[in-house]
Amino acid sequence: MELTGRRGAEITPEALAAESGISRAKVAAIFPSEADLFDAVTELWFAPHGAIMEEVVDSDLPVNRKFYEFYARRFRHNRDEYRRDPAAFAVLCDLGARRFEQVRSYVDLADHYLCGLIAEAQAEGYFAGLEIDRALTLINQMTIAYTMPDLLIMVDDRLAEDKLAAIIDTIFAGLSASDGGASGLSGLRSA
Amino acid sequence: MELTGRRGAEITPEALAAESGISRAKVAAIFPSEADLFDAVTELWFAPHGAIMEEVVDSDLPVNRKFYEFYARRFRHNRDEYRRDPAAFAVLCDLGARRFEQVRSYVDLADHYLCGLIAEAQAEGYFAGLEIDRALTLINQMTIAYTMPDLLIMVDDRLAEDKLAAIIDTIFAGLSASDGGASGLSGLRSA
Numbered sequence: 040m041e042l043t044g045r046r047g048a049e050i051t052p053e054a055l056a057a058e059s060g061i062s063r064a065k066v067a068a069i070f071p072s073e074a075d076l077f078d079a080v081t082e083l084w085f086a087p088h089g090a091i092m093e094e095v096v097d098s099d100l101p102v103n104r105k106f107y108e109f110y111a112r113r114f115r116h117n118r119d120e121y122r123r124d125p126a127a128f129a130v131l132c133d134l135g136a137r138r139f140e141q142v143r144s145y146v147d148l149a150d151h152y153l154c155g156l157i158a159e160a161q162a163e164g165y166f167a168g169l170e171i172d173r174a175l176t177l178i179n180q181m182t183i184a185y186t187m188p189d190l191l192i193m194v195d196d197r198l199a200e201d202k203l204a205a206i207i208d209t210i211f212a213g214l215s216a217s218d219g220g221a222s223g224l225s226g227l228r229s230a
Numbered sequence: 231m232e233l234t235g236r237r238g239a240e241i242t243p244e245a246l247a248a249e250s251g252i253s254r255a256k257v258a259a260i261f262p263s264e265a266d267l268f269d270a271v272t273e274l275w276f277a278p279h280g281a282i283m284e285e286v287v288d289s290d291l292p293v294n295r296k297f298y299e300f301y302a303r304r305f306r307h308n309r310d311e312y313r314r315d316p317a318a319f320a321v322l323c324d325l326g327a328r329r330f331e332q333v334r335s336y337v338d339l340a341d342h343y344l345c346g347l348i349a350e351a352q353a354e355g356y357f358a359g360l361e362i363d364r365a366l367t368l369i370n371q372m373t374i375a376y377t378m379p380d381l382l383i384m385v386d387d388r389l390a391e392d393k394l395a396a397i398i399d400t401i402f403a404g405l406s407a408s409d410g411g412a413s414g415l416s417g418l419r420s421a
Binding site: 101103104106111173177179180183187189193197198204206207208209210211214217219221 | 412
């Protein structure tokens with residue numbers, strides 16, 4: 040992961056051997072292909088995210104607090120990484136975007152945890168009438184500024200924990216299956 | 231704009247002259263520098279957005295319908311452009327990101343129109359207690375999936391008008407200055 044950031048490009052097993060001083064045979068035994076090396080870097084990148092999500096979900100916080108911490112802690116972690124080395128962060132983001140199929144399982148894991156939190160919130164009466172999958176996609180879209188690392192690079196200075204909290208509060212106060220009429224597709228609207 | 235997409239890179243005045251069959255002197259008279267050419271391409275890109283925003287703001291739709299159309303029409307326009315030629319769209323996005331300072335005035339224009347819509351909504355009692363600038367940044371973040379063209383490239387298949395409508399409905403139903411407690415910073419919360 041360090042080498043990828045430092046060299047600004049994906050590292051081959053050969054390059055890893057050359058830079059680390061470990062024999063090519065030993066590197067090849069652990070990472071037979073470039074894809075194996077990429078998978079290992081991905082695992083390393085997402086390990087703190089997995090730990091954060093598990094800790095939040097298993098906590099005894101009220102469910103709206105869980106939602107906030109679910110996003111805020113991963114956002115802070117990403118922001119720390121980004122600010123520590125913006126160029127390396129950008130390289131790793133770019134790599135993740137180009138190899139998105141291999142990253143997909145980690146995105147699915149976050150969705151899995153979020154579905155659990157949505158069910159918990161719905162048991163308390165929030166997000167009334169929404170299918171879990173529908174709530175999931177809407178919440179994912181409304182919070183994407185705080186989860187997609189590419190956006191951190193683009194709008195870091197606009198992102199802040201207090202805004203994230205206001206967004207979570209808005210979702211808890213306003214998200215439901217009822218049609219508020221924005222699309223104007225149901226019923227007549229007066230001008 | 232066409233040439234940029236076709237060649238996958240920013241076009242110099244010299245390249246434009248060569249490809250268009252117009253004399254270098256004539257091209258140089260209209261676009262003295264690369265920056266002038268970029269500005270012209272940017273103006274062309276954003277012209278339909280400006281027209282859409284103006285039309286929506288000046289319409290007699292209810293304010294929540296205005297919000298929806300403000301986003302939906304620009305989103306549909308971008309999606310059409312993207313699907314017509316994904317590679318060219320990506321090149322133009324990338325160019326816009328790298329020359330963001332020159333794009334900034336168009337982003338500011340969208341903010342200007344949105345501030346007008348926010349004031350109109352607040353006059354009807356929505357977004358209670360929020361400063362306009364605060365409502366602006368929160369709404370911008372909650373709708374970013376539908377405004378940032380880079381996200382169209384990444385998650386096109388997840389974006390849809392009915393989801394956008396649900397997000398606008400959520401914002402109208404839930405966005406206010408009142409602290410719902412997600413961040414847990416004010417008052418005691420029971421577990």
